Amino acid sequence: MTETSINGWPASKDEREIHVRSFAIPGTVRHVRVAEDAAPILLWVASKFHRAVANLDKEPLAVWGYKYRPALQGGGALSDHASGTAIDLRSDRFPVGTAHMTLKQRMYVRRILKRCEGLVIWGGDYKSAGSKDQMHFAIAPGVKAHDILIWRVKYRIDPNGRPLP
Numbered sequence: 001m002t003e004t005s006i007n008g009w010p011a012s013k014d015e016r017e018i019h020v021r022s023f024a025i026p027g028t029v030r031h032v033r034v035a036e037d038a039a040p041i042l043l044w045v046a047s048k049f050h051r052a053v054a055n056l057d058k059e060p061l062a063v064w065g066y067k068y069r070p071a072l073q074g075g076g077a078l079s080d081h082a083s084g085t086a087i088d089l090r091s092d093r094f095p096v097g098t099a100h101m102t103l104k105q106r107m108y109v110r111r112i113l114k115r116c117e118g119l120v121i122w123g124g125d126y127k128s129a130g131s132k133d134q135m136h137f138a139i140a141p142g143v144k145a146h147d148i149l150i151w152r153v154k155y156r157i158d159p160n161g162r163p164l165p
């Protein structure tokens, strides 16, 4: 297992090798395939996004997780989707290329990101022309599984992205 995605997480054509599996997104009927260690924070982001930004239940084929493929920008480097550490939320409403969100939606995304304390990056912050990707959330480069564990203990989130009682 020598390949890594842009953020440094192990990537593979074989999803079992990198512990990718299907998780329910809390509060929705949707499932998404992500790496176990990244799941708590990505699922938490998706559930908040569903409540505050756009309804994930509305569009059946608009939520994406693991996919072995190169990054859209990155000279052949593997996408964070190839390590199961990225999710796309409402690809129908927020397709890559330009900004589609309202000011209010962006404000909620900022709020979600703030709670992630730098562990998650947002494609809406991509600067190069045509690369804006507001549906895309990924584990930030340099973040380790241990950082996500500390985060979820701090905010009392379970391994499936649900708040602990």
Ligand SMILES: [Zn+2]
Binding pocket: 081, 086, 087, 088, 135, 136, 137
């Ligand atoms: Zn994406």
